[in-house]
Amino acid sequence: MTIDERPWLASYPKGVPAQIDPSQYRSVAALLEESCDRFRHRPAFTNMGKSITYDELDRLSAQFAAFLRNDLKLAKGDRVALMMPNVLQYPIAIMGVLRAGLTVVNTNPMYTARELKHQLDDSGASAIVVLDNFARTVAEVAPGTACKHVITTGIGDLLGFPKSLITNLVVRHVKKMVPAYSIPHEIRFNDALKRGARSSLPRTDIGPDDLAFLQYTGGTTGVAKGAMLTHRNMVSNMLQAFAWISPNMREGEEVVVTALPLYHIFALTANFLVFARVGGYNHLITNPRDMPAFVSAIRSARFTALTGVNTLFAGLLNTPGFDQVDFSQLHLTLGGGMAVQRAVAERWKKVTGSTLAEAYGLTETCPAVCINPLDIPEYNGSIGLPIPSTDVSIRDDDGKVMPAGQTGELCVSGPQVMKGYWKRPEETAKVLSDDGWLRTGDIARIDEKGFVYIVDRKKDMILVSGFNVYPNEVEDVVAQMPGVLEVAAVGIPDEKSGEAVKLVVVRKDPALTAEMIREHCKANLTGYKLPKAIEFRESLPKTNVGKILRRELRDSPAPAATSA
Missing domain, CATH: 3.30.300.30 (ANL, C-terminal domain)
Known part of the structure; x- marks a missing residue:
């Protein structure tokens, strides 16, 4: 494409390149290992008053990886399901699975037995890590699947003694948040870490084309499909998003609030991977629906960045005390996952002083496709500009490219576009062309400056x-x-x-x-x-x-x- 065919390049913020180099890292594991080495003594994650450093993330994830390979005898490419909200165990498990050369199957802990069984059957996951609160569902369906290893963990397991003991007792016996379950031969997460510490992680060649994540999507409109996201896909999107926001980032000083669950592709890439690249300090919110507790947790965090969906921002704005939060360091508020409403964006700017910049992505694109320039003074109704190494076009039902200003289906091409749907070649063919263009199912238009405007979902x-x-x-x-x-x-x-x-x-x-x-x-x-x-x-x-x-x-x- 020429500059005339990519009008968005002329609108790029200063310092943002037109292209990224996906070969910069062979794998997501290599990226995370580099971050742990560079920011070893900086805090990486905090949750419920307990923090772990990048050094601890490195050590604990290596232990978990060694356990998966040496104790469970899982082989490269095997799938491991993770079924947890945002707790410290989650990033450790993600990094451990990836370092072991295995594939992460992120699983919504709110799944019903039917939904979980479908995902375990479809993915062929050999093991699952589940928070005790949701273990009953696993106990109900795992015996009839290929999932032979169940690793359980409590909310307080990594909070340190005596807080871990007190938290787990309260969750189980006072709040009664853990339904009774029975899983023969279950393995506790902390025991898995101890067992992994006794052996070393075998060297595994993890390449760009290996699957990093099976990320399920489409469950609200039919049978959920697993988007095959390779290490190259995920590394590319991290580098694309990083290139976009890095002119505004301060290495080793960023503090990001992660209220969206890490099993969601938005938080996984934007909050975990992108901020790991700059040594970000990640505040994990376990239950963002408890808005008063959420506001209390971030009141004095002096955070620099916050990501979310429209309903999350609206919920915060309507929670008493939110206007008393310290916003003095906040310079990045990113909204995605659904349309950001103008009324919410304008109120957000008034309360926090930070512009709510809308972004757009899909599970099938890891997820980022478009992001607004971070220096926009106010909400503009657009989802932004295509990020580096990303091409977009508007097409009619026959696949014909339409001129600027016309409304049609948004199509995307770039290194972040998935390999396809797991074991579903027919479904893949419906959305992915032979030359790599993805039909998004979103109705959109592109203006003369390259800004993209989503009109709505085709099906809605x-x-x-x-x-x-x-x-x-x-x-x-x-x-x-x-x-x-x-x-x-x-x-x-x-x-x-x-x-x-x-x-x-x-x-x-x-x-x-x-x-x-x-x-x-x-x-x-x-x-x-x-x-x-x-x-x-x-x-x-x-x-x-x-x-x-x-x-x-x-x-x-x-x-x-x-x-x-």
């Missing part, structure tokens, strides 16, 4: 009398109302128009009425975009990382006496 688009209605636009308008806490727009069947717009609203002001919302919409939206039905609820259904489940809102009946 509402067709009203032949006109396209994009839920994001309707939600953005309604979210500007002071009495609205959260809102989602979905399509419902309609005899006259085929589909109609339905709003599901969570009120901040109990006095808010459906008529007030309708009047606001009439003043800001054209006729076919206006909601035909408005429903009030106490909360919206969300994934564990805060994405609103629109399909569930479409399919589930309204709670009694809440429609208007």
Whole structure:
């Protein structure tokens, strides 16, 4: 492509290169080992008042890797599932699995037995590391799968005596957060570390094309598929994101708050890998849904960076005491995973003084595709510019590239694009062309300066009398109302128009009425975009990382006496 075909290059911030070199590291393990060596005495992670240094991360992950290879006899390429929220055990386990030449299968701890069984069966995972709180689900399904080794751990296991003992006792017996389970021959995580310390890690040649992660996606719309992310894919995306934000980074001084779970690709790459490259100090939040505890944990952390999704930022802004947090060092707030609403971004800037820069990515791209320049003065409604070594195009249903300003499906090419879906060549062929272009399923447009604007998900688009209605636009308008806490727009069947717009609203002001919302919409939206039905609820259904489940809102009946 020429500069005319890549208009975004002319809009790049100063110091950001057009290309990165994916061969800089042979593997993610090599990257993390270098960081541990360079920042050995700097704190790497903290959780519930306990911190570990990069030196401890290096030592403990090597012990875990040695245990997996020498004690469990796992062979290069075997899959290991990790089923935990953000606790200190998680980054140790990730690095250990990768150093052993194995593949990480990140697993949502909130999975039902059916969902977990599918993922274990599909991935063929030989082992799983699970937090006690979720071990009952593993106990129920593991015996019928290829998963022969179960490693269990408690929330407090790495907090040090006596805090570890007290924490685990409270979690089990006071808060009763650990349902009873029975797993014959379970191995405790701390015992695994001790056993691994007795032997040395065998040398394993880990190459760029080896699988680093099987990252499952698509579970809300059908059977979850495992995106095959190679070491080259992950290293590339780390280097791409690093190149974008490094002009704003201070090596050895960054403090990042990680509220999104590490099993989510956004936090995995952005918070773990990118910040490890600069010796970042990572504050792991185990339960971000407990907003008061979250705010308390970061009140005096003097953090420099925070990543999240729109619902997380909105939740923080509506939590008492958040405006008293120390934002004096905050210079990077990155929003992704779902559309950032203008009302949330503008309020965030007012409260924190930091611009909420929107980014865009997919599980299939490790995830980053576009990021806004970090020096933008305010929210601009765009997902930003394609990052280094990334090409994007807008295409019609036949795959024809459309001119600037036209709306169509966003397609992506670059070294971060997945190898394909695990054992699903037909599904891979649907989204990945022979020359490596990925169809994202997102409707977008690119302006003359190269900024990309997501209109909506292709599958979420509402067709009203032949006109396209994009839920994001309707939600953005309604979210500007002071009495609205959260809102989602979905399509419902309609005899006259085929589909109609339905709003599901969570009120901040109990006095808010459906008529007030309708009047606001009439003043800001054209006729076919206006909601035909408005429903009030106490909360919206969300994934564990805060994405609103629109399909569930479409399919589930309204709670009694809440429609208007």
